[in-house]
Amino acid sequence: MHENEVEHVREISMASCFRGSFRPEKQxxxxxxxxxxxDNDGGGQLTAILNSLVQKASDKFLRGFMGVLTIARxxxxxxxxxxxxxxxxxxxxxxxxxxxxxxxxxxxxxxxxLTFKVEHLLEELRWEAHHNKALVDGHRNRMMRNMxxxxxxxxxxxxxxxxxxxxxxxxxxxxxxxxNHVPLVMQNNIVGRxxxxxxxxxxxxxxxxxxxxxxKVLCVVGIEGVGKTALVQLIFDEVNVKEYxxxxxxxxxxxxxxxxxxxxxxxxxxxxxxxxxxxxxKEEKELQSYLQNILHERRFLLVLDxxxxxxxxxxxxLRTSLASGASGxxxxxxxxxxxxxxxxxxxxxxxxxxxxxxxxEIWSIMRQRMxxxxxxxxxxxxxxxxxxxxxxxxxxxxxxxxxxLSKKRTSNEWSSVIEAANEWLALxxxxxxxxxxxxxxxxxxMSYEHLQPDTxxxxxxxxxxxxxxxVDGDMLIQLWMANDMVWYDPEGMGAWMLxxxxxxxxxxxxxxxxxxxxxxxxxxxxxxxxxxxxxxEIRILHQGHQLTEVMPELHHLSVVGSGxxxxxxxxxxxxxxxxxxxxxxxxxxxxxxxxxxxxxxRALDLHGLLSASVPFSCQDMKHLRYLDLSRSxxxxxPEDFFMIYNLQTLRLSDCFYLKQxxxxxxxxxxxxxxxxxxxxxxxxMPSNMGQLRNLQTLTTxxxxxxxxxxxxxxxxxxxxxxxxxxxxxxxxxKSKAKAANLSLKTRMSNMxxxxxxxxxxxVNAYNAEEVMEALRTPMCVQTLKVWRYPGSILPIWWPGQTxxxxxxxxxxxxxxxxxxxxxQYFPSLEVLHLEGMDSLTxxxxxxxxxxxxxxxxxxxxxxKSLILCDMKSLExxxxxxxxxxxxxxxxEEMKLINCPKLVTIPNVPMLRCFIVEGQNKxxxxxxxxxxxxxxxxxxxLD
Numbered sequence: 001m002h003e004n005e006v007e008h009v010r011e012i013s014m015a016s017c018f019r020g021s022f023r024p025e026k027q028x029x030x031x032x033x034x035x036x037x038x039d040n041d042g043g044g045q046l047t048a049i050l051n052s053l054v055q056k057a058s059d060k061f062l063r064g065f066m067g068v069l070t071i072a073r074x075x076x077x078x079x080x081x082x083x084x085x086x087x088x089x090x091x092x093x094x095x096x097x098x099x100x101x102x103x104x105x106x107x108x109x110x111x112x113x114l115t116f117k118v119e120h121l122l123e124e125l126r127w128e129a130h131h132n133k134a135l136v137d138g139h140r141n142r143m144m145r146n147m148x149x150x151x152x153x154x155x156x157x158x159x160x161x162x163x164x165x166x167x168x169x170x171x172x173x174x175x176x177x178x179x180n181h182v183p184l185v186m187q188n189n190i191v192g193r194x195x196x197x198x199x200x201x202x203x204x205x206x207x208x209x210x211x212x213x214x215x216k217v218l219c220v221v222g223i224e225g226v227g228k229t230a231l232v233q234l235i236f237d238e239v240n241v242k243e244y245x246x247x248x249x250x251x252x253x254x255x256x257x258x259x260x261x262x263x264x265x266x267x268x269x270x271x272x273x274x275x276x277x278x279x280x281x282k283e284e285k286e287l288q289s290y291l292q293n294i295l296h297e298r299r300f301l302l303v304l305d306x307x308x309x310x311x312x313x314x315x316x317x318l319r320t321s322l323a324s325g326a327s328g329x330x331x332x333x334x335x336x337x338x339x340x341x342x343x344x345x346x347x348x349x350x351x352x353x354x355x356x357x358x359x360x361e362i363w364s365i366m367r368q369r370m371x372x373x374x375x376x377x378x379x380x381x382x383x384x385x386x387x388x389x390x391x392x393x394x395x396x397x398x399x400x401x402x403x404x405l406s407k408k409r410t411s412n413e414w415s416s417v418i419e420a421a422n423e424w425l426a427l428x429x430x431x432x433x434x435x436x437x438x439x440x441x442x443x444x445x446m447s448y449e450h451l452q453p454d455t456x457x458x459x460x461x462x463x464x465x466x467x468x469x470x471v472d473g474d475m476l477i478q479l480w481m482a483n484d485m486v487w488y489d490p491e492g493m494g495a496w497m498l499x500x501x502x503x504x505x506x507x508x509x510x511x512x513x514x515x516x517x518x519x520x521x522x523x524x525x526x527x528x529x530x531x532x533x534x535x536x537e538i539r540i541l542h543q544g545h546q547l548t549e550v551m552p553e554l555h556h557l558s559v560v561g562s563g564x565x566x567x568x569x570x571x572x573x574x575x576x577x578x579x580x581x582x583x584x585x586x587x588x589x590x591x592x593x594x595x596x597x598x599x600x601x602r603a604l605d606l607h608g609l610l611s612a613s614v615p616f617s618c619q620d621m622k623h624l625r626y627l628d629l630s631r632s633x634x635x636x637x638p639e640d641f642f643m644i645y646n647l648q649t650l651r652l653s654d655c656f657y658l659k660q661x662x663x664x665x666x667x668x669x670x671x672x673x674x675x676x677x678x679x680x681x682x683x684x685m686p687s688n689m690g691q692l693r694n695l696q697t698l699t700t701x702x703x704x705x706x707x708x709x710x711x712x713x714x715x716x717x718x719x720x721x722x723x724x725x726x727x728x729x730x731x732x733x734k735s736k737a738k739a740a741n742l743s744l745k746t747r748m749s750n751m752x753x754x755x756x757x758x759x760x761x762x763v764n765a766y767n768a769e770e771v772m773e774a775l776r777t778p779m780c781v782q783t784l785k786v787w788r789y790p791g792s793i794l795p796i797w798w799p800g801q802t803x804x805x806x807x808x809x810x811x812x813x814x815x816x817x818x819x820x821x822x823x824q825y826f827p828s829l830e831v832l833h834l835e836g837m838d839s840l841t842x843x844x845x846x847x848x849x850x851x852x853x854x855x856x857x858x859x860x861x862x863x864k865s866l867i868l869c870d871m872k873s874l875e876x877x878x879x880x881x882x883x884x885x886x887x888x889x890x891x892e893e894m895k896l897i898n899c900p901k902l903v904t905i906p907n908v909p910m911l912r913c914f915i916v917e918g919q920n921k922x923x924x925x926x927x928x929x930x931x932x933x934x935x936x937x938x939x940x941l942d
Contacts, residue, residue, distance in 0.1 A: 065129035130645030192361035219341035222354035225396030246912035259314025356393020369402025400443035463530035482625035654678035673697035720747025737774035765790035
């Protein structure tokens, strides 16, 4: 049979190969689940890349497609070659021979370059498979569904497959001609520093004769790894410190002292919410004025961690704003340089210098980390103690070495580790490094050397971000996914990687409490190690610089600067897999349309794009898995956008001009994360979104009318994180509300339920109470917002076990609602915000405990913040105020804004911040408890 005829396979064969699962086979590999002790190669990353390629080539979907083509045998040979080469790389890595034999090193380097060609080929094959499946499903013309659709693979791709397979086989034979033993492990706490801790606490809490009044500045000074951040974090989390200060704020500063960024972070933490977009673009003077109002007469603690830059422009303006706080407000700065303390005008008595720790303290830290029953094995104690002096009093080195030994159980294992450790630590004592700072760096380097190959590769990727850059953990995992660094259960494996890197002191969790997003920052020493490990594969390009030469090894590029035209600084994009522009002020553009042709991009960051349309052709983006267009000016995505079949993550947050999404998105079966929050002009969803079975994040869903647009589309989605549901007025049947299965979405943490859209007029009350009763939010939800609900009552199931984990509740613009659920019994509720509830007259309804079936009998026993805004009918706090005054025992902040009929306030013994606005503000202000005023709360009349 002629080759072209053979290639035209019957549609029934194609349909059968597409019926299988589209997820990779769930066989956890040793690299994904094993311990970090088992396996090391020289660089580690080649083995990880080959692991990824083996998994990708073994994917059921791709194998099913290739199995019905004439080149199925060649594809099987490719898979076998990859398996063989992975084993060879692992063997060479274990023996360390790829570091000793120059010929083998050259072969490995050649293999490394060839793996990128293999990856490119597999991506193209996968795209062809998805494209043929979409043709079978009839996406171009529904009339085609019953027609014969032949499957065709371009001849150029067949030739490429045969050529690459031949190259792999030749390299495999060469590498296997060599092959012959060497091996080595690692985690974080605080021991000692009792005197320094007491000294700082005395100055903080004014327990000595340190001057009370004005803004205090304390500086904790010490070299890298000496424990500055750990000590201040310990004090920051003390209960008595939290009680003394009404507001505690932590800001990571690092390399550049950016007063504007610090001001924004303080405002965000102080207000417990992100800056509004319009405020985000205000001038610095306006922000400083806003900050002064927020901090006015509030006693606060501000930690500026890791200030490295002696050039502290903007400090004077920031200090003036901070001085508006109440007496006793304090700024703690951690820094490596004494000159920074002087620049920030810290008094001599406010400078606390941390020196090296004693050998006994270092040994205590190491023992904490080892966790191996040392008390029963004096031989191990003797071996471990031999390393103590090598740490030179640096706790980070002790933590690292303790973790390195933690999984070893015999003296022989320990001795082999210590022998290698001595070689590394000798470097720290050489003329190349100072004995103290060098030890911490070398300890981290040792830790890196004993990471798993896959973990090494993920860690090296972090060099793509500038030093001290704060990165969203979910975004980092999605970028790893886009580059095949995590494959089996990629989100779970990625979270495991992050946890591992954090526990080993490579990453620091610097999350703020207001938005529930996990933020990480890399330790400065770790950033240097990641940069070294990344080699020529990763580059950060700053504004004003240019790549003048073609760099075939370069695969991941970060462009730092505003308005940079990438095609002017890059000769071509053919080898680039990741193109990012990290940072709020960074934005890239591409003026030459040819830049996108024949590209290899897996991850593309075009956030803030100043264009109404995307600059590329979707058919040129066959390999793309991650696309960030957030905060851009786009109004729509092209109709053929669905042809980016491999796309996993689509970020469109805050695209204010976006009006619609492509109708055929249901064919993008690899989509796992869609971010469309803040797209206020978006009014409907594409049809049949329920076909996206792999979707795990969908920040917004707009309920429409008709088949394929209802709320039941989300029933099969295993969604987590944040979900905002709009247009619930279109849910006419409570059975469809039940079909959404909200209560089964156990990974959900943040939910919004809105009965209309952003610009709707009056919302019809038809069936609203039945629908709300049927929705039943999942028990795991921590933040819930109900908006524009037209019913008169909220369902009684709310308190029970259903909302046992609810921390923040907002009910807004529910004008007809006459009764609140019994929020006083919510066991975890800390923040309650009620706004625009025109019909509500009573705040706290006396509901029978038997009715709500909960085991908590104390009113508001965790509520810390209460905001009541535009409540024009609210008169009472509870039914019988004459007999008993409502008490909210731990409330710290209360805002009463435009509540004209309210004439009393509850008993609030712990109140620190009291803000009143409206015609009755004088009367309510006079009721503020005097006992709270003595603690310096912010009592304001606005």
